[in-house]
Amino acid sequence: IINGAEATPHEFPWVTALFISGGSFCTASLISDEWVLTAAHCADGALYFDVYLGAHNVRITETERLEIRANEKYIHPDWNPNTLTGDVALIKLPTPVDISGSNVRPICLQDPTDTSLYEGAEAHIAGWGKTADGPGGISPTLQKSTVTVISNDECQNTYGIIIRPSTICTSFTDTNSGTCNGDSGSAMSVINSNGQYTQIGVTSFVSSAGCESGNPDGYARLSSYLSWISSITGLVL
Structure with a gap:
């Protein structure tokens, strides 16, 4: 984010970090207890995602965050990297997460x-x-x-x-x-x-x-x- 401000920890409990196989990084949103929404260009070619939920500083160990490896992905059929059409993808978590607390909640x-x-x-x-x-x-x-x-x-x-x-x-x-x-x-x-x-x-x-x-x-x-x-x-x- 250019010219932003640091969020308060857990201010946006649906915001999800994706560390992607091959070394790239994206952000995503939790939309239910087992589905994460992101961009197709993030999921295209990915073998797996290390999904961080309830995170704030992704460069340190945080005891309260969840780290889940997910590999089930669905890329929109219209995705075209040249025209950027259909740039949405879904990632299914291997098991549902607890969304009853304040740190991890869907948008x-x-x-x-x-x-x-x-x-x-x-x-x-x-x-x-x-x-x-x-x-x-x-x-x-x-x-x-x-x-x-x-x-x-x-x-x-x-x-x-x-x-x-x-x-x-x-x-x-x-x-x-x-x-x-x-x-x-x-x-x-x-x-x-x-x-x-x-x-x-x-x-x-x-x-x-x-x-x-x-x-x-x-x-x-x-x-x-x-x-x-x-x-x-x-x-x-």
Whole structure:
């Protein structure tokens, strides 16, 4: 996260760290007691994931976090690494986790009847991605920020035809903040009328010019993928 702030430990108990076979890293969201949602480009080619739940500093030993190795993954059939379409994937945990406590809890998903495009909405992002362009690695501690959702038309001004109805974008310049490498797969969420965080996007891409280039950030629009998520997980959304 560029220009974020350190989250309070367990402030976002659904935020999940993925240490991926082969050495890459992504962020993800817990959506039930046994399913994790992330980006297809994180799961593509992965043999297994070391899934950290209830984590804050992923570079130290934390007694309260869960570390689970998972290898069952489902990548959206429309996933295309060239056009970035269908950049969503699901990971099934080998056994359900306890979500009755305060450290590990699922996030609510956008309601299928909710047709809002969320243009102009304040959205929340959190992840362990890089905090600046350049050679550094991921952030040890979970970072958070707020960003503004922009229209797809505005996003197309930067990215052209890869912006489809199934994409949702946020402005970098509005809050001078956005996602970066390692934040991929994380939830972009809004706070609904009940005061609950509700996921409306999955972090997908940043500008090839860099995380700090000022260009918008791209996400998979969750409303386009709810029926697929339901069909794979059996969750009634």
